[in-house]
Amino acid sequence: MIVAYLQNGAADMARHLFDKMPDRDVASWNAMLSGYAQNGMPRDAIQLFRAMQISKYRPNEITLISTLSACSQLGCLSLGAWIHAYIIRSGDISFTFTLINSLIHMYAKCGRLDIAYDVFTGIGPRNLETWNTMLTSFAIHGRGMCALSLFCQMMKMGLMPDRITFLAILMACSHCGMVDHAYKCFDCMCRVYGLKPQAEYYGCLVDVLSRSGLLLEAMMVMEEMPFEPDISVWGALLGGCLTHRNYKLGIRAANHLLEREPYEESRYIALSNLYAMAGKLEEAVKVRKVMRDAGIKQTSGSSSIEVDGFIHEFLSGDRSHYQSMEIYSMVEIIDRSLELESGRSLSNKEDYKISRR
Template structure:
């Protein structure tokens, strides 16, 4: 939905110009103008409105300052956001949370955590902001540790908290805690079982290989949106249930649920895992002909994967050359995997070289090329690749693994005792 100006403001070309000039704008008008500037990511207008805030003497108002902080955070100007925060003498939880969210949205985890720890009476919004920061920055273990700390506090989680915790569980495959959250929802009906929350449960079960539990959770929740269908569709795909995925997609069509790009990625993934080459070709044609969706690099990459797994390596190579968008690393990686599987080592060398050009610091690409050279008897080239790795400081990293014991995930490096 497009952002609209508050009724007190007249329509104009900029948020700043829309503020009344004949008198001092009201606090609510300034807050609304700042919010519009944040939504539109209009740095010029937002700074102009902030100037009006200062001129009106409202820079120390907590509510106005919160909107100013949110605006500067949306522009990634955290220094100005901090100055607006420091300008308020009496800081409440809402103001602290506004800056915390700003740090979190911009990936400043250390500063976000320092601010979070300084909040004396944390409300659920503050907990959720910090939890979301960890999950979005790929720190699921920290997120789950924070969730446990929240459980020991007097603050009860809401649906947003549980969505964040489930996201962290999905990232590391922490099934036990996810099942506990599912049980918590059954024991606490006062927590809203939103469609997004249910989708998070479905995703977790599918990610952990519990496809029957994922399907049961999908079916037991009556309210479904397109994301619900896509989550279940992708769940079938990643678990190798190609027939079930296509059956679900057919059910979507019968119920009038219009698929989007993500839906077709799920179908193509299902075709790939189940080796349905002809179905994948028809899927790519269908999305363009009947739904007007132009395939993206991800869709073409899925088709390359289907062809490569099925041994149609020349066709996969031709598709990489003819596709209208530039092939990404996942597509070339799919071809490389097919070359290893079907013994097409010379073509694999070409794919590995392309991958190194796309990802010059990715160690696995050099290792693959070195192994391919060795397989075709090009020993000197294999040694040359090894020397390049040493010169660039690229080393083979230790493998890692995770195990879950009594709901706690432990990570180990190869060689740990």
Template sequence: MPSKDNFTFPFTFKACSLLSALQAGACVHAHLLKLGYASDIYSLNTLLHMYCQCGRLDNARQLFDEIPQRSVVSWSAMIAGYDHNGYAREALGVFVEMLVDNVRADETTLVSVLSACTRCGYLNFGESVHAHAIVNGLQLDLISLATALVDMYTKCGAINYSLKLFDRMPDRNVLSWSAMIGGLAMHGLGKEGLRLFSQMIDAGIEPTPITFTHILSACSHSGMVEKAHKYFQCMRDVYEIEPTIEHFGCMVDLLGRAGLLDQAVDFIRTMPMTPTGALWRSLLGSACTHRNLDVGKLAMENLIDLDDCIPGDYVMLANLYAQVGQWEEVAMVRTMMNNLGVRKVPGYSMIEVNGVIHKFVMGDRSHPHTELIYQMLDDVVGISTHWIYEHENG
């Protein structure tokens, strides 16, 4: 008969994971080694998960490397741990190691891998995972796997493929519907997103707070102010969902995009919770877009009061002053940045071409094809300028 400690340790590590009790978990780990249970695979799997949940990926990786026979549950825990803590590329690296080790992935593994692909924008890698699932007989009618694929294709820019996949799903839950609605909103297809929401309600699916976040985002990206107010009110009145800071943030973003900055300020002031820095930052961005200096200064003052300023905030305020021709204030903001040691992180963009990720940093000319790239940009600018001239002059 197995000792009761074979069951005690896994449950204890699970409790430590739920409570993020790293120190207690580490003590139990030492106790496990002392009592000679270092080879118990169930205890090791839950211990690995505990370290990942607590953000101690160094300990998790060391433990993972020491496990002599790693099951799909150990591999999945390590992949999910990296992805959950923001190390998506490392998660994909572990998945490749897993394939080399001839361990067959299951649904849980692929959901984490697809999440990592989504974070990185690795469309080709995600397509390979999709193919891997089909080749290895994993049923794509599994809701969690199909939803992860829909989310990946959407966020990696393949919205048409995402829609086809969504339409082919035999069963959908609220997460599936919400992912597709959010994807349509992200691509500026707000009206289509609202249409899908109506279909979801007709299908008898109850919306969640996340669903309404996507709905309000769809309204925001399509400038549907009245509809957004309707859905915001509908949350409480029909579905008894109390709006969270995310929902209030969507409304502020919506009003800001529409140029209704005074309404956005009033909306913030009537919120039942303290506005976050992200919310004031959204208002600052809208103030810059619509050249509203008073609202921009108000947003910046609140960011400073919250001690939540980032370099980009100072840059936006300086740009706003420049837009209205207040050059002394531009110099003042630049001086403030220097005195505070604030340095703007250079902007960058990434694109995947034939499975290779190319990263372009502002002002960086280190790419091996820099000259060709800039020549192409010059050609595009030249063609655009010529077209505008011809269009304006008949």
């Protein structure tokens, strides 16, 4: 029943039932932990894991995998590292493929790509999913050449890449602007391995072209796709148009996206910014008005950081944090330092030009 409630989005009902249980076992705790982690409730998962520790229940592999997933979502490095050390100390929990992959993913998501790579190279067995996890970690951190180097090692070892492998390589190329490598990877996937590219693969190709300013070439790829471009593909083109200030093509992309996502606030904001970029301020104001009239509100951006075992979350423009005065004072100091440094840099460039003359 707990699993059924969680699978249907009724986490409160599942927790109520869990709390009422007269007797629990590790499977009961795991059901709640897994449900929280899979439903985007990492804070609740971590709190529950702490309660499980206090209750003296011994975690098993499933417990640790679910908790590592929560750590990945929240950036909770200290607990993830504790779990890593616990596995080493315990003696009765072995480093299975799934645990190793979870550890790599956790360390990478927490920004410790160095430790993620150490886990990849130094602990236990590796399967194709392990290689894919490491490749994806390099990709999301913009380490394109590291991803390509690892892919070459994988080929030398005779491992057969799958769709996830090629998607990771294309993502790496996309994030680093490696257009030629992206084309070669795309061609290799289709011609050598006979894998038919799906929308997300075309999305990566359009993204790398758009990021590099090759917007017309990106449009050609979209026109030659064997199916209609989806939201991810049009979104990649829109991002490139905003970066390279191509408002005509950007407005076309934004309108396509609004037809499919009429309640997505980011599309309205992008369209408004494009009109403003083009000097069409009245059109930009109209877009904002349509957004307000439809009751669509801009979602505040958020970020979190772990300091001394405590996770601090910040929302855009939010001053509710108990140290907000000190935080904003430090931001002002950093801003002033950057302005001074920027002024010195410009001055040095001018001095260099004069000396060259």
